Amino acid sequence: MLASDLLVPPFLTLIVGLGLIATYTAGLKTGCWVIMLTFTMASHILTFDICFNVITGHATCTIVWGIVGMVISIVFTLPRTLKALSFLAILSFLSILSAVLLTIIGVAVESYPAGYNGTAVAWMVGAENVEFYRAFAAVTNIMENPQDYPKALCLLQFTATAFYTIAGALIYRLAGQYTQSPALGSTNEIIRKVGYGLAIVTIVIAGVINGQVATKYVFQGLFYGTKYYTSRRWFSTVLWVGIVVALWVIAWFIAESMPDFNDLLGLISRLFVSWFTYGISSISWFYDEIKERGWSFWRSSWKGCVLFVINVLIIVMSCTITGVGLYCNGRTLHEDLDMYNIHFPAPDEPDTANNYIRPAYMTTRYRVEYALKSHRRDNFIEWIKGLLAVPFVLHSQPRVNPSPAENGVAWKAPSADTRSRYAEVFHDIEELVDDHIAHAEQGTVDQSKLKLLVPSVGTFWTKLPLERAFLANEERRAISARRFVAPSFNDVRLTLNSAQLMALVDDLKLITFDGDVTLYNDGGALSPDNPVIPRLIALLRADIHVGILTAAGYEEKNGVKYRERIYGLLDAVAASDLTEEQKKRLILLGGESNYLLRYSSEAETGLEWVDEEEWQLDIMKALKxxxxxxxxxxxxxxxxxxxxxxxxxxxxxxxxxxxxxxxxxxxxxxxxxxxxxxxxxxxxxxxxxxxxxxxxxxxxxxxxxxxxxGDKRLGVVSLQTWLGGIHGRCTLHVGDQFLSLGHNDFKARLAATTVWIASPSETVEALDEYLELRRRASSCLGLT
The missing domain is CATH 3.30.70 (Alpha-Beta Plaits)
Known part of the structure; x- marks a missing residue:
């Protein structure tokens, strides 16, 4: 989540906030200096965000980490002298030294750097550390012996230049174009976490030093020559604290307005560093020469003429770096912001190519988050797991070293208490889902409580009886009887499956299946002995359309290749007592959404080709x-x-x-x-x-x-439309690949209810559960 998500226009904040600073500080140069320091403070907040997202596996919203980093930085910036930070500066040096050495070792021992994909990437970003002026005035003003400044400067520049040159050369040599920014992102997950843990001190303290210097400039510009400048009274302290807080709040807004660390780094470099390093020094030279020798100074000697040309070229170079650099940086920033606007179409939204989710290009900051979260976890399930962990810890732990008399009892979970606690959790979630559906129907889904708790939660096509589903799974799997293993990902997944099946007992009209790993083993086929076949025939007998959506794409209209995949099912349907109409409810859609065949007793293969004009969506027909x-x-x-x-x-x-x-x-x-x-x-x-x-x-x-x-969503929608407009709440898709945009069942969630299984045997269990629920419902109605 960015600051723009809070309806704060990022660059309006920038212009207003930083414009005020420039107005009330001593001149344009000082104002730009303060602005640059504020941007640098923002880069440290942004690095703090990345750091804790990596360490915690994105345990909470990025804005929360930004606020935590801002508060910590404010606290450490409150002292009015750098003396209080001198000891911490030593720790900061050791911190960055350890982190950089760990990064070098990490990229050296890995076969490939993180982010490697075999494709060369060309990019350029202005180097933020090409500067030789930092903190001159601020340091000399508070040094006990200002004459030692040249010595300190030489020592700093020698060690810093050697250290960063060697470190940079080694990292780029080992990681190449896959070097990320910050460079710790180029290592594996474990080293990233350890490295960022080591770097926390320097991330905070280096930013605080910039904050100290910026605050001193603003405080001096506002109050120099007044009684408040040197006063230690409460009002003077309040003024200092106010400036500290204001600068860090502005820095936080800048940090949260930037989608990527490189965007912020490049903006700082092109706006300020090029001028403070090159341009302003040449302008100062012109000022001194004109003041001492007049406007014709450059004609006084050949040396003056050469220096004149060199300094003019330096100013032109600074203008070029700023102008061209800002244009490139603006384009990159615009593209990065656009890449995060992933559109999830509404069920009734027109089918267009741009309506489908496309995997966003991931810049450095978000590539880390994506690797840790997006395509490896289902956030809704992980959230439910976290809720269930609390009653597990409080109520399901066995006693340590039970007495012999208690031994038999100690291994029996207090299941009644634990089960009721778990059931309460699912009941509360059930109410949140109902609230989410109500908001979705009113067009205010962003205001639902569930959306606020789990921002990535998607569409619910039906209400989910989660409490009843949990109790059913409890009977089968005795979840609350476990005393050492908490409710797991699979426990929650299967409970959600059961709830979805319960919700569809009376309304299911179309059920679709993925092929591999769902109906048969990967690369296998529906052989006659496959236990799922009688369950599929039972669905057909209940007048439910059964569709097999396979990624396998064969263009032969006789269906020979597809018969090889499902021959056992086709033969069983042919030999069954189903009516011809019921048999024709068996459908196969190949190539995700490209080739449609249906069962036919008259076809030699048992499959009849359906002409594309009859069933394809307009979006597919329009493809050239x-x-x-x-x-x-x-x-x-x-x-x-x-x-x-x-x-x-x-x-x-x-x-x-x-x-x-x-x-x-x-x-x-x-x-x-x-x-x-x-x-x-x-x-x-x-x-x-x-x-x-x-x-x-x-x-x-x-x-x-x-x-x-095409994709699974298009496939499901194609069948829904062709079969007379079956709604998503009356459609069920059963598949095994829902973990990310890189798994082909994921998009089916946008068109229908879904059941997430892990193996063909789970499909059999899910169908048995559904058919039993349907049988009980029919019995209650006196239909059987």
Whole structure:
């Protein structure tokens, strides 16, 4: 969450706040100096955000960490002399030294730096540390012996230049173009966390020193020559504290207005550092020369003429760096902000290519957060886990060293108490879901309590009887009887599944399934002995449409290839006592959303091709062949680059509306390799102009990687529309890949209710549960 999310226009804050500082300080140069220091303070708050997001795994909103960093910095800036910070400055030096050395070691021992995707990236950002003027006046003013300043300066510049040159050279040599900013992001997760832990001191203290200097400038500009300047009375102290708080609040707004650390770093460099390092020194030289020798000084000697030309060139260079740099920085900032505006279409929103979620390009700050959170966790489930952890800790711990008489009892959980506590949690969540649905119907979903608690929570198509679902799972799995293992991710996932099935007992009209890992093992088929087949036939007998949405794309209209995948089901349907109408409710949609076939007793393969004009959505009909070829060419190029750069044992397979990467026979690809390839493809396609006209899905298939035209949402919506306009609340999609945008079941949540399973056996269990619920409901109505 950024400051812009709080309805605060970032640059309006910048202009008003910093403009006031420049107005009430002693002149433009001093005002710019204070502004630059304030921007530098902002960079330390931003680094503090990144630091704690990494260490805690993004345990809370980024704005919270920014506020914590701001408060800590305010506290340490309150002393009015740098003497109080001298000891902490030593710790700060040791802190940054340890962090940098750890970073060098971290990138040295890794085979590839973090962020490696096999694609070269060209970029440039102004170096923030090219400066030789920092803190001159502020330091000499409070030094016991100002004559020692040259010695201190020489020592500082020698050690700092040597240290940063060696460190920078080593890190860039080892991490190359994948060096992130801050550089700790180039290491693996464990080293990142340790490194940021070591760097906390310097992140805070280095920012505080900038805050001290900026506050001194403002205080001096406002009160020099008055009784308040040297007074230690309460009113003078209040003035000092007020300036400290104001500067840090402005710095916080700047930090939270920037989507990326490099954006802020580049803005500081191009606005101020180039001038304080080069331009102002040349302007000062002109001022001194004109004052001493007049306007014709440059003609007095050849030396004066040469210096005149050099200083003019320096000023021109500073103007160029500022002008061109600000333009480039503005473009980058605009693109970065746009990349975070991911649009989730409403159920009734028109189908257009731009309406579909596209994986955002991740700049440094958000790449860290994404790696730690977005594609590895379901935030709603993790939040519920956290709520359940409290009653587990309070009520489910066994006694230590029970007496022999108690031993049998000690291992029996106080299940009644613990179960009731868990049930209360699910009851409260159930009410929050109801409130969320009510707000969504009124168009005020951002005001729902659940949305405030879990900002990433999506659409609920139905109410969820979570308390009843938990109690049902409790009967099956005795969750509250566990005394050493808290309610887990799977416990919550299965409870949510049960609640969704309970909500659909009377309304289900269409159920769709992913193929691999959902109906059969990865790369397998629906053989006659598959236990899911009689359950699917039972669904057909209940007049429910059954759709199989597979990523496999075969263009042959006779359906031979698809029959090889589901031959057991087709034969069972043919031999069943289902009516012809019920049999035709079996549908197969291949290539995610490209090829539709339905069961037919008259077809040789048991599958009849359905013409695209009958069922395809307008968005798919409008796709041009040249755009499809261009899009797949780009995807294929990236896949080949990944194979070459990562030395993967894989081959490329190109189809009419898909391109994929399969492991060579006898070889396997690791999950990390597959996810790296998926993210590399997504990132490249995100910037391809043709992808703005092509809805697509790039996903990790478990053993391979595929890029398809279309996606699961389009597939589900296509079937809903073709079958007469079935609503999302009457549709269920069963799949195994919901963890991220890189998993192809994820988008189905935008079109229908979903059940998240982990294996074909879980699919069987879920269908048994649903069919039993349906049988009980029918019995209650006297229908069976």
């Amino acid at each position: 062949d040249e755009d499809i070829h261009q899009f797949l060419d780009i995807a294929e190029t990236v896949l080949r680059e990944c194979i070459d750069m990562m030395r993967l044992p894989a081959t490329i397979l190109r189809k009419g509306k898909a391109v994929g990467m399969n492991p060579t026979p006898g070889k396997t690809l690791s999950r990390e390799q597959l996810e790296e390839v998926v993210l590399a493809v997504q990132r490249t396609l995100m910037f391809a102009e043709v992808s703005q006209r092509i809805p697509f899905c790039a996903f990790n298939g478990g053993a391979d990687v595929w890029v398809d035209i």
